[in-house]
C-alpha cells in the first residue's frame with residue numbers, strides 16, 4: 001500500500017482516513033485517480049484542495065464503513081468497492097456494524113490491490129455470469145454457511161470478523177496465520193482462476209504442470225485432507241498445509257501469498273525500506289526501491305523483500321508478539337508465485 005499525502009498540508013494519510021490528522025481537511029480515496037484526495041466542505045459539496053473537482057462520499061460512508069469518493073456529478077451512489085456487495089450484515093444487531101467495518105477495511109484494501117494488479121473488477125450486478133460479488137452472512141448455526149467462493153460469489157462468514165473467534169479457529173486448525181485480508185485474497189484467487197486460467201487451454205495446461213491436475217475429485221480430496229492431514233514433507237512444495245488438499249486450494253493459497261508479498265513490497269518501497277544486517281551472509285541484505293507492480297521479474301521482487309521479513313519478525317519478537325510473517329517459502333513455492341506473476345504481467 002502507498003503512503004498518501006494531504007493535498008493541503010502534505011501530512012501523511014492512511015488509506016482509511018476520513019480527515020487529515022494535521023489540518024483537518026476531509027480525505028477520501030478516489031479509485032479513478034487511484035489516490036487519496038483531500039477537500040473542504042462548503043454548502044454540502046466537497047471541493048478538492050488541488051483543482052476544480054467536486055466530490056461526494058460513497059453512500060456507505062453513512063454507515064462508517066467507507067471513505068471512498070466519487071465525482072459529485074455522477075448518479076451512482078456506491079464506490080467501486082461497495083458496488084461489489086450483495087448481502088451486507090444485519091445492522092439491527094449491534095455488534096454487526098463493527099464486524100462490517102473490519103470486513104470493509106480488508107475488502108477495500110483488496111480492491112485497491114486488484115486495481116494495481118490491473119485485474120478486471122466487474123460487479124455481479126452488472127454481469128450476472130462473470131461478475132464478482134460479496135455476501136457477508138451470519139452462520140446462525142447453519143453448517144452449510146461457510147466462507148468460500150462459488151462462481152463469482154464470495155461468502156465471508158461474519159464471525160471471522162470477531163478477533164477472538166478467529167484466533168480460536170486458527171488454533172483449532174493449527175494455522176500460523178489467519179486474517180480477514182487473507183480470506184479475501186484467498187477467495188478472490190478462486191474467482192480469478194476461473195476468469196484467467198480455466199478457459200484458456202494453453203494457460204490451463206501450464207497451470208497443471210505447476211500446481212497439478214485440478215480434475216481430481218474436489219470434495220473427495222478435501223475429505224481426505226481433513227481426515228489425514230498434509231504429507232510430512234509439505235513445506236518442500238506448498239505454502240500451507242491446506243494448499244496440499246487440492247490444486248485449486250494450492251492456487252488460492254499461493255495467490256493469497258503472492259498478494260501479501262506484493263502489498264508488503266509496495267509498502268516497503270513507499271517507506272524506502274532497506275535492511276543491512278550485521279551478519280556475514282549477503283543474502284540477508286535487502287532494499288526495495290521499486291514499484292513491484294511495474295517489475296516483470298518476480299525473483300527480483302522476492303529477493304529484495306525476503307530479508308525485510310526477517311527484520312519485521314525480529315522486531316515482533318522484541319515486542320513479545322508472534323511473527324508477522326510465519327512462513328517458510330521453498331523454491332517450489334517461489335516458482336508457483338512466479339507463474340502467477342507472469343500470468344498477471346503478460
Ligand SMILES: [Zn+2]
Nearest residue numbers: 006009020023
Ligand atoms: Zn492536511
Ligand SMILES: [Zn+2]
Nearest residue numbers: 058066079082
Ligand atoms: Zn464505498
Ligand SMILES: [Zn+2]
Nearest residue numbers: 186190249252
Ligand atoms: Zn479455497
